[in-house]
Amino acid sequence: MKIVVLGAGVIGVTSAWYLRQAGHEVTVIDRQPGPALETSFANAGEISPGYSSPWAAPGIPQKALRWLFMNHAPLIIRPNLDPKAVRWMWQMLMNCNNASYKRNKGRMVRVAEYSRDCLMALRQDIGIRYDERTKGTLEVFRTQKQIDGLAKDIQVLKDGGVPFELLDTDGCVAAEPGLAASRHKIVGGLRLPNDETGDCFKFTNALSAKAEAAGVVFRYGVDLRGLVCEGERIKAVQTADGDVEADLFVAALGSYTPAFLQPLGLDVPVYPVKGYSLTLSIIDQSRAPLSTVMDEAHKVAITRLGTRIRVGGMAEIAGFSKDLPEARLNTLKHVVEDLFGGAGDLNHPNLWSGLRPMTPDGTPIIGPTRFGNLWLNTGHGTLGWTMSCGSGKLLADLISGQTPDIETHDLSLKRYAA
Structure with a gap:
């Protein structure tokens, strides 16, 4: 599939990497002049x-x-x-409360432990340094x-x-x-x-270079204007440089995700x-x-x-x-x-x-929306660096029709509807 990832922070770049490894044609679009120039730039550096x-x-x-x-x-x-x-x-x-805390922490540890394993495997596979x-x-x-x-x-x-x-x-x-x-x-x-531990900015830049060498297209300095809908599907993303069409879109815009998707009637609690x-x-x-x-x-x-x-x-x-x-x-x-x-x-x-x-419950939002070809990878809070590789791998597996290595049913936006 032709996939557009919106956002070039650590979540967007890891999403693009794993989607490309799954065989998809991937383009990343970001308004900044390079990767990891916002929340991923100088975080605490811990992978915990x-x-x-x-x-x-x-x-x-x-x-x-x-x-x-x-x-x-x-x-x-x-x-x-x-x-x-x-x-x-x-x-x-x-x-x-005790019940919610136990449930939410369990979800977060599950994703974070898996992500740490994915990062270790990635480091061994491509020799990335950060x-x-x-x-x-x-x-x-x-x-x-x-x-x-x-x-x-x-x-x-x-x-x-x-x-x-x-x-x-x-x-x-x-x-x-x-x-x-x-x-x-x-x-x-x-x-x-x-x-x-590690430098998230260095990691994201190094991985984006590896992804670009593998065929991912990065378009920096491009303002995002909105999404064009046709029924319950997204046709294109509107940018200052014109519309970009794709088969599927991933919103990895961090704190800016809710405002960007609000015109579609999507309530993203980030x-x-x-x-x-x-x-x-x-x-x-x-x-x-x-x-x-x-x-x-x-x-x-x-x-x-x-x-x-x-x-x-x-x-x-x-x-x-x-x-x-x-x-x-x-x-x-x-x-x-x-x-x-x-x-x-x-x-x-x-x-x-x-x-x-x-998010209010601390758990990231990873999964589909009511629009058949619009997916989310956002809401990681203080743990974007910790959860980045696992979140990208889970997203790529779900989009590609593969069974994820860990449970994902409680990570999507649907949990707030309940």
Whole structure:
């Protein structure tokens, strides 16, 4: 089939790669001048299937109220919210219960674990390089109360067969020696030895080059205007350069997917949740992280990317704003200096923000729509990098009529109709 993929972030590019490997004729269209120039550009860098958890969890409403008054809060809500934001937050609150959390986390871990396996296979098959490391992920806890609240997450890890290690303070420092100077601030940790790290921007650019060499056509700098319908099928995508016809279309536009598809009467429950990252050059190797360390108290990840440290986190409900308030810079600087003091060059920080496309239940939307030839691959939230390869492979298998390697019935848009 002739397939058009809308969006050249990590989700769009992995979709294009696997669709091409399945034998389809693929064109990718994006308004940016190259791949991975929006949300995929400078994310936290962690590939953490075991930490795939929905923001909608029991106790989150109470925590959110406390976070609003913290100096270095993991959640920021801007005033003057639009109705879409209010509706999305209400839907998320409806998922803040034990049953929904267990179901949603199970879905997310299933996709993320499969995606990690797909990434490993891809790396072996084509030798792609992206500052990757396979040294696991460590979540550190500053209070015993945080450790006591792990029961639900550990049960999901056990149910999914995900290896994990519960560590005391000494174990955390043994896994990440750079924490030695801050050991008095840590009471324990949860380590997932099979997790990985890597630069999503480097990966997406490298894979797009491989895809182009394999026959995928990339059209950059092209504004998308809308979709042309004929009955219950899509005939073409309207662009500033004219209409592009195809047999099938894949919307992988991240946070921009709902607005683009709204004229078709499709209600896609994805909302942009803004995140921030800080990139620092390493100036002291002995104090730097070896892999990813997640600070549970601040919901901030600190990741080693080659000779750099990437500090990423926070969730800000602010629509499509991409401004860079100094308060967010101060939070990221505080967390990295608090745990890995002296490791990175804080005199030359590189601050960035991106819009994570989040669903109310945390699970991505992968599958068909009521239009027979329009498919979705969006809504991955903070886990687009973690879930990218698996999502692309699942999409390609479903479109090609192949039986996917994992269950997919609860990943499509239909679950919201129920």
